[in-house]
Amino acid sequence: MKKDKPDPNSVKGISRRNFLKGFGITTVGAAVFESGQATKNLKAAGLLNVSDSIPIEGAKMILYVNSKEYSVHIKPKETLAEVLREKLELTGTKTGCERGSCGACTVLIDDNPVNSCMFLAVDAVGKQITTIEGVASDENLHILQNEFIENDALQCGFCTPGMIMSSLAIIKKNPAPDDEYIRKNLSGNLCRCGTYPKVFQAVIKAAKG
Amino acid sequence: MNKKEKVSVGLPDNLREIIIEIPEDEPKPWDGKSELNYIGKRVKRIDGIDKTTGKAKYTFDVKIPGMLYAKFLRSDFPAGTISEIDLSKAQKLKGVYSVLPAQDDLPLIIRYAGQEIAAVAAETAEIAETALQQITFKHTTSDFVLSVEDAIRENAPLVYQTTVKEKTTEGDLDSSESSVVQEGNIRGPKIFPEDENAEKFDDYLRNCEVIHTAEYRTQVQTHSAMETHGVVVEWGSDDKVKVWASTQGTFSVRNDIADYFKLKYNDVRVITEFMGGGFGAKFGAGLYGIMAAKLSRATGKPVRLMLDRKGEHLSVGNRPDSLQKLSIGATKEGKIKALKLISLGTGGVGTGAGTSGPIKNIYDYEKIYVEESDVFINAGPAAAFRAPGHPQGAFALEQAIDEMAHKLGIDPLEFRRINTTGNYIRQAQYVLGAEKFGWDKRNQVPGSIKGPIKRGFGVANSVWYYIYNKGFVATVTINRRGEVQVINGVQDIGGGIGTVLAMIVAEELGLEPDQITVKIGDTDNGFGPASGGSQTTAGITPAVRNAAYKAKIRMIELAASILGITTDKVTMEGSRFSDGDDISKSLSFQQVAAKIPGDEIRVTAERRSDNLGREEIKTTIDGVQFADVTVDTGTGVVKVNRIVAVHDCGRPMDRLTLESQINGGIIQGISYALYENRILDRNTGIMVNPNLEMYKIAGARDVPQIETIIMDFNQAMNSTGAMGIGEPATIPTSAAIANAVFNAIGVRLRSLPITPDKILAALEEQSK
Numbered sequence: 001m002k003k004d005k006p007d008p009n010s011v012k013g014i015s016r017r018n019f020l021k022g023f024g025i026t027t028v029g030a031a032v033f034e035s036g037q038a039t040k041n042l043k044a045a046g047l048l049n050v051s052d053s054i055p056i057e058g059a060k061m062i063l064y065v066n067s068k069e070y071s072v073h074i075k076p077k078e079t080l081a082e083v084l085r086e087k088l089e090l091t092g093t094k095t096g097c098e099r100g101s102c103g104a105c106t107v108l109i110d111d112n113p114v115n116s117c118m119f120l121a122v123d124a125v126g127k128q129i130t131t132i133e134g135v136a137s138d139e140n141l142h143i144l145q146n147e148f149i150e151n152d153a154l155q156c157g158f159c160t161p162g163m164i165m166s167s168l169a170i171i172k173k174n175p176a177p178d179d180e181y182i183r184k185n186l187s188g189n190l191c192r193c194g195t196y197p198k199v200f201q202a203v204i205k206a207a208k209g
Numbered sequence: 210m211n212k213k214e215k216v217s218v219g220l221p222d223n224l225r226e227i228i229i230e231i232p233e234d235e236p237k238p239w240d241g242k243s244e245l246n247y248i249g250k251r252v253k254r255i256d257g258i259d260k261t262t263g264k265a266k267y268t269f270d271v272k273i274p275g276m277l278y279a280k281f282l283r284s285d286f287p288a289g290t291i292s293e294i295d296l297s298k299a300q301k302l303k304g305v306y307s308v309l310p311a312q313d314d315l316p317l318i319i320r321y322a323g324q325e326i327a328a329v330a331a332e333t334a335e336i337a338e339t340a341l342q343q344i345t346f347k348h349t350t351s352d353f354v355l356s357v358e359d360a361i362r363e364n365a366p367l368v369y370q371t372t373v374k375e376k377t378t379e380g381d382l383d384s385s386e387s388s389v390v391q392e393g394n395i396r397g398p399k400i401f402p403e404d405e406n407a408e409k410f411d412d413y414l415r416n417c418e419v420i421h422t423a424e425y426r427t428q429v430q431t432h433s434a435m436e437t438h439g440v441v442v443e444w445g446s447d448d449k450v451k452v453w454a455s456t457q458g459t460f461s462v463r464n465d466i467a468d469y470f471k472l473k474y475n476d477v478r479v480i481t482e483f484m485g486g487g488f489g490a491k492f493g494a495g496l497y498g499i500m501a502a503k504l505s506r507a508t509g510k511p512v513r514l515m516l517d518r519k520g521e522h523l524s525v526g527n528r529p530d531s532l533q534k535l536s537i538g539a540t541k542e543g544k545i546k547a548l549k550l551i552s553l554g555t556g557g558v559g560t561g562a563g564t565s566g567p568i569k570n571i572y573d574y575e576k577i578y579v580e581e582s583d584v585f586i587n588a589g590p591a592a593a594f595r596a597p598g599h600p601q602g603a604f605a606l607e608q609a610i611d612e613m614a615h616k617l618g619i620d621p622l623e624f625r626r627i628n629t630t631g632n633y634i635r636q637a638q639y640v641l642g643a644e645k646f647g648w649d650k651r652n653q654v655p656g657s658i659k660g661p662i663k664r665g666f667g668v669a670n671s672v673w674y675y676i677y678n679k680g681f682v683a684t685v686t687i688n689r690r691g692e693v694q695v696i697n698g699v700q701d702i703g704g705g706i707g708t709v710l711a712m713i714v715a716e717e718l719g720l721e722p723d724q725i726t727v728k729i730g731d732t733d734n735g736f737g738p739a740s741g742g743s744q745t746t747a748g749i750t751p752a753v754r755n756a757a758y759k760a761k762i763r764m765i766e767l768a769a770s771i772l773g774i775t776t777d778k779v780t781m782e783g784s785r786f787s788d789g790d791d792i793s794k795s796l797s798f799q800q801v802a803a804k805i806p807g808d809e810i811r812v813t814a815e816r817r818s819d820n821l822g823r824e825e826i827k828t829t830i831d832g833v834q835f836a837d838v839t840v841d842t843g844t845g846v847v848k849v850n851r852i853v854a855v856h857d858c859g860r861p862m863d864r865l866t867l868e869s870q871i872n873g874g875i876i877q878g879i880s881y882a883l884y885e886n887r888i889l890d891r892n893t894g895i896m897v898n899p900n901l902e903m904y905k906i907a908g909a910r911d912v913p914q915i916e917t918i919i920m921d922f923n924q925a926m927n928s929t930g931a932m933g934i935g936e937p938a939t940i941p942t943s944a945a946i947a948n949a950v951f952n953a954i955g956v957r958l959r960s961l962p963i964t965p966d967k968i969l970a971a972l973e974e975q976s977k
Contacts, residue, residue, distance in 0.1 A: 098517065157265055
């Protein structure tokens with residue numbers, strides 16, 4: 001694995017969101033919270049140089065979302081999904097289960113799909129985050145969005161942002177994904193309306209360009 | 210005043226002409242010979258960009274300045290009584306604005322684990338969560354029942370001490386209530402036909418030449434929409450209430466809230482711009498809606514109450530389970546004489562467990578006898594779920610039909626054919642489906658394939674009904690710039706009704722769908738249908754077309770006056786208006802619109818009764834599905850390879866979105882057949898899988914190849930001729946899969962879900 005593209009799934013330390021949340025709420029008197037990767041990221045971003053820790057009440061940090069820089073106050077226990085939705089008002093990212101089993105909250109971190117409900121916002125500092133709002137360029141829809149619309153790869157649309165983000169990761173990594181590859185890489189995204197067959201079509205067509 | 214029109218009705222290759230009488234102000238209905246630009250074609254969704262860019266705002270996304278976050282405290286025991294609740298500690302927490310009990314008066318009887326006890330509204334979701342932990346209460350627990358078998362035992366603990374009235378929503382079929390009795394935990398039976406004598410019927414059945422009897426079971430399935438139930442309520446200081454709701458029925462939410470708080474309907478506005486799936490469970494305000502409104506009223510702030518995934522599984526609906534004893538009596542030649550169903554099912558603390566739709570409405574028979582009962586247990590309430598009762602009923606009936614065919618040595622499809630001879634739609638569906646599927650290539654002797662991996666084919670029928678309500682009001686406007694909009698309160702639950710409305714107006718006015726502004730999902734927009742019973746399209750489209758037609762007539766009148774001719778001389782080519790005698794004299798849509806007096810043309814039309822009083826209109830929606838499965842007899846894993854689905858739904862509107870709905874129905878059916886199951890812990894009564902990893906729904910790797918055949922069936926019973934598809938498509942899938950499993954391994958799986966352990970146990974049993 002290249003050093004400049006850390007795999008977000010292999011973040012060291014604790015990544016179980018609920019554990020962290022519980023820890024955050026119940027720890028009284030502990031003024032600091034340690035997250036190895038987060039502090040490294042902060043240091044790398046030049047945002048943390050006094051202490052090796054993030055205060056439990058949070059701190060102002062920079063998030064790179066959709067090629068924009070956001071200065072935002074983040075608490076160590078906050079998930080990326082919460083920060084995106086509540087603080088940056090990027091509500092395109094949905095949450096459907098809050099425990100990483102439905103994929104509605106999928107975003108890309110350095111081109112890797114991640115369940116943002118299971119990913120701490122502080123761990124995303126210094127990385128490139130892409131949400132559904134950043135998929136289209138100013139003027140034009142991304143080919144994947146076009147193919148989703150053309151093939152009717154959506155019904156109620158609630159899973160669609162996550163589905164598109166996972167699909168985007170697919171076509172970024174594999175220029176000619178076959179059916180099996182697509183299914184495997186979409187297996188973390190649930191669609192209760194049952195639109196999968198058309199999603200597969202859309203991804204194949206988008207990959208072909 | 211009425212006018213007469215000649216229309217072509219029937220299936221495309223067998224159209225016949227009839228004369229119908231329609232109101233003067235309605236257009237000639239679209240029929241089998243109409244050549245249309247958009248209707249019946251594949252038109253992409255008008256809200257595709259919003260949904261693929263993250264712009265689409267769901268109730269889940271609504272954020273208003275000052276908005277509070279509300280959460281429920283739920284019971285973690287299935288039965289008991291709460292005599293005191295102490296909310297004071299929670300109320301004192303910083304950031305907590307209001308804490309209210311779920312029921313105003315105590316005691317609060319708890320009937321299932323997950324029942325709401327109190328609700329908190331706080332500055333953040335996190336504070337609300339913390340506050341819930343500060344609520345204490347005094348309670349006693351009592352004995353509980355968790356299954357139909359336990360609940361019908363003598364001296365079983367009673368779920369209710371009082372008589373329960375059936376609650377129905379727009380998602381349920383009408384049920385006749387009068388004669389239903391409740392004894393113990395059993396509510397019923399409802400008997401059909403009401404005057405049938407059980408003993409006489411049994412005599413008749415016994416005398417049939419060939420009899421098949423077996424028991425079939427289905428499980429509880431939860432709706433599991435991706436967007437949970439919920440609302441944002443803004444109770445204004447003027448007592449006007451604005452509600453954003455994730456609902457299938459904006460007007461039912463309005464009515465519930467206005468009725469509960471004794472407000473004027475006109476003072477409650479419900480908005481559903483986008484909603485993330487409902488499948489039957491999202492009608493009315495629900496306790497969450499009422500509590501959010503109470504909290505908003507109490508705090509003077511907007512309140513967001515969206516359920517979490519666990520609350521969603523526990524408290525806002527499910528498909529009841531069933532235990533069906535089904536008998537078929539037939540002649541040796543294969544004619545069905547008698548059908549009998551004894552059905553028990555539980556909707557937890559709710560009702561609606563009947564399963565008799567399929568057995569009553571698919572096959573020809575001489576005599577039928579049905580007894581069906583609701584059984585109460587200590588579990589969350591059922592709600593209408595995509596074709597209430599029908600997947601359960603079809604799972605039993607369609608397997609029983611298969612078993613009877615097997616017993617008689619008749620091909621299962623042939624057996625279906627000879628017992629539905631009066632239904633020419635079905636007969637055509639069998640032929641189309643069998644050919645597309647390759648039914649003739651099926652393994653003739655079930656279980657005869659050598660080796661551990663066995664492949665099998667199965668078939669099953671579905672039935673649903675042409676349902677519509679009246680009184681919906683559609684508005685079409687054309688302004689002086691030639692901008693057109695269509696307005697109605699109906700919500701789009703994912704079926705794409707907004708797109709269909711744009712298509713209809715575009716078709717009528719000679720415009721393109723993306724030129725039409727669609728305003729829906731708001732009770733201020735005029736009465737629209739609730740999306741239940743597959744009636745949305747059938748309900749609203751005739752009103753929309755009729756309104757567009759009226760607007761067109763106004764434009765023609767205007768064009769005539771500009772051209773200085775009489776209206777009957779005006780011809781329309783696309784959206785251009787011409788002098789029929791001299792087509793060089795013509796006006797564009799914009800040119801005519803520019804002369805609109807005042808600001809706009811605004812016309813409304815109401816959904817009226819169909820053009821009845823001529824011949825009978827076919828009111829069933831039929832379908833047949835074929836399944837191709839592989840069973841690994843070593844692991845017990847069933848894989849669905851392919852489904853071919855043939856359905857009719859009147860005149861198709863948007864074939865693209867229609868196909869998506871059928872795909873979705875089938876995939877939900879596969880999920881029901883193989884994976885989904887609400888599991889209650891026997892010792893505690895607590896659901897052990899209230900999430901989306903242990904409660905399994907079909908994912909990308911579980912989806913087979915799906916081929917749909919949509920039959921165009923024109924009845925010209927109103928101006929659009931549309932019927933519904935949302936529900937029919939999910940009805941026969943689990944039965945077709947079960948029949949295919951039998952064809953593969955030669956053993957019947959009469960219990961859902963068909964999990965590997967059941968397959969292995971059945972094979973073990975067979976080998977004994």
